[in-house]
Amino acid sequence: MAQTFGQPQQQVQQQSQTSEYTLPGVLHFLQSEWRRYERDRNEWEIERAEMKARIALLEGERRGIENMKTDLMRRVKMLEFALRQERSKYLAGVPLTQSPISESPNVSTPANEEGPESSIALNNTQSLKTSTLSSVSSQYKGFTSNRDPKHRTKSRELLKACLQEIDYLTNAVTNTSSTSNRVLNYPTGLDGIPSHSIPNGLDGNNSATQKLNNRHSAIFVGGNTNSYNRMSPKKPGHVSIRPSRPAPTSPAIVSPILSTNSSSPPLDSSMSENPDAEREGGSFFPHSSVKNDGRFINGEQSSPISPEFEPIANMSSDFQSSLNNESPTINFEKEREYLSNNDTYNTHIKAKNERANQVRNRNRMKSADEMKEEEQQLTKDVQKKYGLTDEKMSKLLKNVNKQKSQEILAINTSSDPQLDELSFNVEEEENTQKFETDKTQENGTDRKMWRPRFTLRSHLDTVRSLSWHRTEPMFLSGSEDGTIKLWDLKGPLSHKPTSVPDIEPSITYRGHTAAVNSVVMSSEQQRCYSASMDATIRVWNLPSSKCDTYGPVDLSLNLTTYIGHTDAIWDLRLFPMRSQNTQLLGSASADGKVKIWDTEAGGSPLKCSWGYYGINNEESVNGEGRPPNPTSIDFVHSDLKKIAVSYQNSIIKLFDIESGQSVLTFKSDSTYDNTPATQINRIIVHPTMSLIFSAHEDKYIRFFDINSGKCTFSMLAHLDSITSLDIDPSGMILLSGGHDSSIRLWDIVSTRQCIQEFISHRRKSDEGVLSVQYHPSLPWMASGGADSVVKIYC
Amino acid sequence: MANVIPSNEANNTFSSSESSTSSPIASTSAEHKPALRRNRPGTKLEDTYQFPHIPLDQIDSAFALQEYLQSLIRTDKENLDALVELPPGQDKETWQYEHLRQLCLELNYLVVQLEAECTRQTCPEMKADEWQYLCAAHPAPMNCCAIDYIVHTLDGATTLLNSHKYFPSRISIPETSLKHYQSIARRLYRIFAHAWFHHREIFEAFENENMLYVRFLKLSERYELIAKNLLIIPYNNISDNENDDQVIHNNDSSEIFTPPTDDSE
Structure with missing residues (x-):
């Protein structure tokens, strides 16, 4: 250059x-x-x-390798688990013939029993292999031949088969059901063990693993029964102590994760005699399951590396410990020490340990060479299987050794399973955190979980309608007790949530002579409107400023009354746009009429009125009896000339506001059976999309396209009739309330699934929730119910 | 209802023993359809509340007593004895509580009528006959005008009856809250008294329709809510009862009656 x-x-x-x-x-x-x-x-x-x-x-390569690595780690853990089981199985068998240690009266803990036995088991890795394949009983008979090299090669083959099987199971993430079924049907003769259903159903991988482990544990138990029988009467104590042991460690941390997994209780019960398996059952499953959820299914491949090495650390350190002629029992001691922190207990164990050493010396697991060979063979197998380079492998092992040595320093023993337990814990915590953050990401960002904040008691009967102020934390409630109450939550908001005193309405509007069915607040006009069974609409002024609940009665708040309907009025809606000198109000009455009122007009406010067949066609279609009454109305936001009206016969019609002519009739009566039990109770028009939602008495919520009038979606949404609907200000969520007393939130944009559900009101008569309303601008929500109570959520 | 299948019966008993949550199942079954007690949107006024009256023990709800009372009133409001009589197996206190709630509820409608006629100008003071009452809804008793007094008293009573502190449950009433019954009753009585003495037409029109006063009187007699000497509305004037009370009050002496015990709260 x-x-x-x-x-x-x-x-x-x-x-x-x-x-x-x-x-x-x-x-x-x-x-x-x-x-x-x-x-x-x-x-x-x-x-x-x-x-x-x-x-x-x-x-990409790295990711692939990491992926593989996690895979591998899981497998290693599986093997380890099997090994542990084998160990304990062996320990169950050995003491009888070889050592009197378990006779010690102080054996209060299983540790000392396990110690020597497991040390033996450690050397007999074959037993692990055999156990992984379900040939337990034969294996048990052939225990004496364990040291036979021929047998070892055989068992190596078995291990390979095991690896393959695990591979199959763990790779079968996609074909979930088939996998789990296959495993479930595996002829272990222990299928009686409850198969744990996994709620999310996503990870056949996980379930498969579970099953496999179940099988292991089951096998173990089965194979062990006679050995236990042959055991000294010490065992019962052992058994009784065990179940409590895992409590402080893994399950405590695991449980939140496990909640969806449900694997632990059955495991515990089926393996209560098998401490190690039990512990593993606690710590192993959730680990893998979470990993599956997080990494494999979500395709997230980054993972904390260090915890991943732990399993290997554990395993190889086990081997090493045997090489070092150290007592592997310390593993278990340590474990217990970690759990119980009991000094006397430890010293006791040490004493035991020495005895155990003696015992062990006798069947001193074949030579160290053999072990080494074994280990190498194993690593090779694994390497080959997962295409790991030698470099990588040695790195892994180095890493492992480093960590292990740290542990050794810390604990002053050759190795200990506590290490991996610790790491499990760490990882689990991480996973829980991740889980939680995932959850919050799912729910927290664009959708909140609603929680009740205030309960407002002042109505004496069913609260039928609610309406929020557009900007203020202030709303109206209309009740069957004939009153409308205005609530201002600014005061209560200043209190801490825990110490809110009884909230009184800031004003009670009395004027109707029957139940109030619907209220709307017009913030711009500083007014509110109420419709009642007494066939009138009343117009009220909002009080000027802060009005005292017990101030002088201000009759000027009672502005006027719209008389025109001749029967109960059931719905009232404010025109969404207010121009300078008009503010339209629509009302639907049991006299069959829908009326449009111009609230700003001088003189007669009534602007338009029509029945089921439109404004002039009343007589033309008088064929069969009385036409149905309107049940609910809503202005069409996307086409402000139109109003949607639902009728008792489950029909939704679009009318032109100006002309009163029927424009479109929706095919909304697919489940109508000529009784009010299948009518539409409420409709609401989406603020931006051309959608109408209808709430049916027969538990359906239906979505209709405004332009075509076709039903685009229909769902059984509640356990009982649905009474009320609202759409959140963002237009993403539909809120519904029903006579089953529940309030549900529905994602209407993508999944159409229920996002949240809660029971919030108590039933009176056969009514539950009668009104649900989002605040138009604040993150609030209100519901009114038959229990005369208004609840506010935030 | 006679041909209820056994399984459904079991269902019913189950739901009654449980709470109201399981009732949707029962209510959706065909046998129950006509009995659904709800006012659906679009129902004509004449068809609302056309619920069959069912015995109290068959009402499966947290508000059974209220429903029962309202049902009684709807079916036969003239049968005062049946209305006031304690339903078998029920708590005297809760029964009174529901009555008082219902009283407040229905008094709303009397207030609506009174508001048309009773204003600050016509009735600057809360008087009944020659008695004058001070409003106890304020930190210090105030000489509110009649309509204010009435509204404040009604609001206050409603709030008190709805208070989570004093009446946390409608199933059992705390012992300490029972004392409020009498003060509530005594004050609400004054609304009747004012209407009777000063707005007789409204009172009688309302009474003809709702028979609220006689029911209230019966209730307060039956459960001794109001002292006899405070019942200032002439007795024989109202209903068919024999006049056991002397009508004439010599009110010249007590022109202003300030209830000393009423002022708190």
């Missing part, structure tokens, strides 16, 4: 020496220079792109 760069400079110098600076010459020079730079830049760019591609490639 320097050379090429230098040339033009020389030329320049030469040129300058010749002193001929012609403008074209200079320009030419600059141009050529520029071109060169461009060329170079292009080259660099290309190079950079290549690099990037390479980086991406490498990263």
Whole structure:
């Protein structure tokens, strides 16, 4: 680069020496220079792109490897688990023949029993292998031949088979059901163990693992029964102590994760005699399951590396411990020490340990060489299987050793399972956190979980309608007791949630002579409207400023009364747009009429009125009896000339507000059976989309396209009739309340699933929740019910 | 209802023993359809509350007493004895409580009628006959005008009856809250008294329709809510009862009656 760069400079110098600076010459020079730079830049760019591609490639590779690694780790853990079981199985068998240790009266703890036995089991890795395949009983008979090299090779093959099986199971994430079924049907003869249903149903992988482990444990128990029988009467104590042991460690942390897993209780019960399996059951499953959820299904591949190594650490350290002639029993001691923190207990164990050493010396697990060989073989197998390079493997092991040595320093023993238990815990905590954050991400960002904040008691009968102020934390409630109450929550909001005194309404509007069915608040007008069974609509002024509950009665708040309907009025809606001098109000009455009122007009407010067949066609279709009454109305936001009206015969019609003509009839009566038991109770028009939602007496919520009138979606949404609907200000969530006293939130944009459900009111008569309303601008929600109570959620 | 299948019966007993949550199952069954007690939107006024009256022990709800009382009133409001008589197996206190709630509820409608006529101008003071009452809804008793007094008293009584502190449950009433019955009753009585003495037409029109006063009187007699000497509305004027009370009060002496015990709360 320097050379090429230098040339033009020389030329320049030469040129300058010749002193001929012609403008074209200079320009030419600059141009050529520029071109060169461009060329170079292009080259660099290309190079950079290549690099990037390479980086991406490498990263992909890395991810793949990591993926594999986690896979591998899981498998290693499986093996380890099996090994542990085998150990304890062996321990169950050995003491009888070989050691009197378990006779000690102080054996209050199983540790000392286990110690020597497990040390033996450690060396007999074959037993692990055999156990993983369900040939337990034969294996048990052939125990004496364990040290036979021939048997070892055989068992290595078995281990391979085991690996394959695990591989199959763990890779079967996608074909979940088939996998789990297969495993479930595995002829272990122990299928009686409850198969744990996994609620999310996502991870066949997990379930498969579970099953496998179940099988292991089951086998273990089955194979062990006679050995236990042969055991000294010590065992019962052992058994009784065990179940309490795992409590402080893994399950405590695990339980939140396990909640969906449900694997632990059955495991516990089926393995109560098997402490190690039990512990593993606690710590192993949730671990893997969470991992499945988090990593494999979600495709998240980044994972905390260090905890992943633990299993190997454990395993290889086990081997090493045997090589070191250290007592592996310490593993278990430590474990117990960790759990109980009991000094006397520890010393006791140490004493036991020495005895155990003696015992162990006798059947001193084949030579160290053999062990080494075994280990190497195993690593090779694993390596081959998962295509790990030697480098990688050695790195893994190094890592492991490092950690292990740290542990050794800390605990002053050769190795201990506590290590991996610890790491499990860490990881589980991480996972729980992740789980939680996932959850909050799911729920917290765009959808909140509603919780009750206030309970407002002042009505004496069913609260039928609610309406929020557009901006203030203030709302109206209309009740069957004939009153409308205005609530201002600014005061109560200043209290702490725990110490809110009884909240009184800031004003009670009395004027109706029968139950109030519907209220709306018009914030811009500083007014509110109420419709009642007494066939009137009353117009009220909102009190000017802070009004005292027990101030003088202000009759001027009672503005006027709209008389026109001749029967109970059931719904009232405010026109969504208010122009300078009109604010329309729609009302639906049991006299069959829908009326439009202009609340700002002088003189007669009634603007328009029509029945089921439209404004002028009353007589033309008088065929069969009385036409149905309207039950609910809503203005169409996307086409403000239109209003949607639902009728008792489960029909929704669109009317033109100006002309009163029927524009469109929806095919909404698919379940109508000619009784009010299948009518539509309420409709609501989506504020932005061209959708209408209808709440049916027969428990359906239906979605209709406003333009075509076709039902686009229908769902059985509640356990009883649905009475009320509202759409959250963002237009994403539909809120519904029903006579089953529950309030439910529905995602209407994507999944159409229920997001949240809660029971919030008590039933009176056969009514439950009668009104639900989102605050238009604040994160609040209100519901009114047959129990005369209004509840506020936030 | 006679041909209820056994399984459904079991269902019913189950739901009654449980709470109201399981009732949707029962209510959706075909046998129960006509008995659904709800006013659906679109129902004509004449068809509302057309619920069959069912015995109290068959009402499966947290508000059984209220429903029972309201059902009684709807079916036969003239049968005062049946209305006031304690339903078998029920608590005297809760029964009174529901009556008082219902009284407040229905008094709302009397207030609506009174508001048309009783204003600050016509009735600047809360008087009944020659008695004058001070409003106890304020930190210090105030000489509210009649309509204020009435509204404040009604609001206050409603709030008190709905108070989670004094009446946390409608199933059992705390012993300490029982004393409020009498003060509530005594004050609400004054609303009747004012209406009777000063707005007789409204009172009688309302009474003809709702028979609220006689029911209240019966209730307070039956459960001794109001002292006899405070019942200032002439007795024989109202209903068919024999006049055991002397009508004439010599009110010249006590022109202003300030209830000393009423002022708190």
